[in-house]
Amino acid sequence: MTDESATYNADRERILSLMARAVGDEKHETSAYSTLDLLWVLYDRVLRYDPANPRAEDRDRFLLSKGHGPAAFYAILADKGFFSPDTLDSFERWESILGAHPDRTLVPGAEVSTGSLGHGLPMAVGMALALRAKHSDRRVFALMGDGECNEGTIWESVLQAGNTHLGNLTGIFANNFSSSLNLGDLAAKLTAFGWHAMTIDGRDHEQIYAALTTTDPARPTAVVALIHQ
Amino acid sequence: MDTTTQTTTLETTMRAQMGRTVQDLMAHDERLAVLLADISRPFFAEAFARYPDRTLNLGIQEQTQVSVGAGFALEGYIPVMHSIAPFLVERAFEQIKDDFCFQRLGGNFITIGASYDYSTEGMTHHASGDVQILRSLPGMRIVVPGAPGEFDRLFREAYADAAPTYYRLSDQRNSDEHPVRFGHAEIVKRGEQATVIAVGPMLERTQAAVADFDVTLLYYTTLVPFDGETLRAVCANGRVALVEPFYAGTLTPEVSAALAPLSARIEAIGIPREVPLRYGTPEQHDIANGLTPQGIRARIERFLAE
Numbered sequence: 449m450t451d452e453s454a455t456y457n458a459d460r461e462r463i464l465s466l467m468a469r470a471v472g473d474e475k476h477e478t479s480a481y482s483t484l485d486l487l488w489v490l491y492d493r494v495l496r497y498d499p500a501n502p503r504a505e506d507r508d509r510f511l512l513s514k515g516h517g518p519a520a521f522y523a524i525l526a527d528k529g530f531f532s533p534d535t536l537d538s539f540e541r542w543e544s545i546l547g548a549h550p551d552r553t554l555v556p557g558a559e560v561s562t563g564s565l566g567h568g569l570p571m572a573v574g575m576a577l578a579l580r581a582k583h584s585d586r587r588v589f590a591l592m593g594d595g596e597c598n599e600g601t602i603w604e605s606v607l608q609a610g611n612t613h614l615g616n617l618t619g620i621f622a623n624n625f626s627s628s629l630n631l632g633d634l635a636a637k638l639t640a641f642g643w644h645a646m647t648i649d650g651r652d653h654e655q656i657y658a659a660l661t662t663t664d665p666a667r668p669t670a671v672v673a674l675i676h677q
Numbered sequence: 678m679d680t681t682t683q684t685t686t687l688e689t690t691m692r693a694q695m696g697r698t699v700q701d702l703m704a705h706d707e708r709l710a711v712l713l714a715d716i717s718r719p720f721f722a723e724a725f726a727r728y729p730d731r732t733l734n735l736g737i738q739e740q741t742q743v744s745v746g747a748g749f750a751l752e753g754y755i756p757v758m759h760s761i762a763p764f765l766v767e768r769a770f771e772q773i774k775d776d777f778c779f780q781r782l783g784g785n786f787i788t789i790g791a792s793y794d795y796s797t798e799g800m801t802h803h804a805s806g807d808v809q810i811l812r813s814l815p816g817m818r819i820v821v822p823g824a825p826g827e828f829d830r831l832f833r834e835a836y837a838d839a840a841p842t843y844y845r846l847s848d849q850r851n852s853d854e855h856p857v858r859f860g861h862a863e864i865v866k867r868g869e870q871a872t873v874i875a876v877g878p879m880l881e882r883t884q885a886a887v888a889d890f891d892v893t894l895l896y897y898t899t900l901v902p903f904d905g906e907t908l909r910a911v912c913a914n915g916r917v918a919l920v921e922p923f924y925a926g927t928l929t930p931e932v933s934a935a936l937a938p939l940s941a942r943i944e945a946i947g948i949p950r951e952v953p954l955r956y957g958t959p960e961q962h963d964i965a966n967g968l969t970p971q972g973i974r975a976r977i978e979r980f981l982a983e
Binding site for chain 2: 552553559560561563564567570571572573574575576577578579580581582600601604605607608611612
């Protein structure tokens, strides 16, 4: 175990305890826990952001494209100071800012409102194109579920990002084997669409870190994260 | 299918005006970004050459086109998304709803191919229900100009308002251009028996139809927000003939709400809700739907005689 891993184990317990406060979305529990390691490494070691100024121009962008199972996302945002951990106790209640799918107009740190599958990645493509037009060096990350990859717009935007050589875009394809359709070798498919694709263990945070810090200026990067529950 | 055919008549179309107006504004407003879906590329040739970072042809993927537009809006740009009406509005309806209206983002949706402009292309290319479904979306604004210069006026006035706005352009147009203003109806003539509302390209034929009738004629180019104040001011008896270039009665709820608590009697003249089975010309469809000056006159004459 590396020092990072030892630290992470303590962090993981803290995040799990925060997730436990967001009660009511048990049907998406698997979806939430699948993203835990990916989002922790992303927010702890990779993304540039300022919780006090969530829309700062020089931030990296993260879009929870699948929207489903946001408990880990909310817990990490709370842990990193975007809002109080006490907010998690109100999850899904009438007065809460935290619903079963994130709303950008309510949640500090949520870049987009998602929930209907297949919307986040094309919006991420738009943001990456816009950042390029602004000559910004900031990066855009979008996390898709394997079930979400049944949607046609995911493949439209995969084609779009490959054709436009979006080196500032990283797609995280969290594969927890929940797709009803056999997706086959996702990395091979993404490579064929012009992405720089790799497959990793979605629970191994050193592999996650290495993948999320890999970029190719001429191609979007795809991190296919296999998550065995 | 792209029916981009450069002829001399294109210079007087709303489509050509779209290219002129948007490109002119792009020179002065670096926030404007144009996103196409393989339609009307020649009309934006200057923008592709001068502003390649914010003039993109995304290929034939209208749903992604709209979501990419939302991404540009999230980064502070004012996106212009353009295609043929059924594909931009009906195919990408959920993207317009979720990514723009629900996220409260501004953007401009400009279509060509209104109703049966592409009459020879068959039912998949007709779009008579676009306004009806878009008016269900909170925050969506809807503009139906009747002439190229009116598009120019309305777009310049509204494009940067940080609200999702739909501009419905058509090959059908009025000969005269009116000094229209966003959000305002124009009183074309005054009378007593009823109020006739002409929407966008329906004005010229409606003017001809009611020339010797004792009616008030209102001209609407902004449909949402609906100018109920002007309607209320001129319509004391609640009798309204609605002449629309899309499904008949689309604006009935707006008219009824504007006149409440007065009980409205509305004669809805427009395109019937039927599966379009005919090809031919738009003029032939107008004849079949009673949307000629003679057809409109006959309907309003009967309405006035009730």
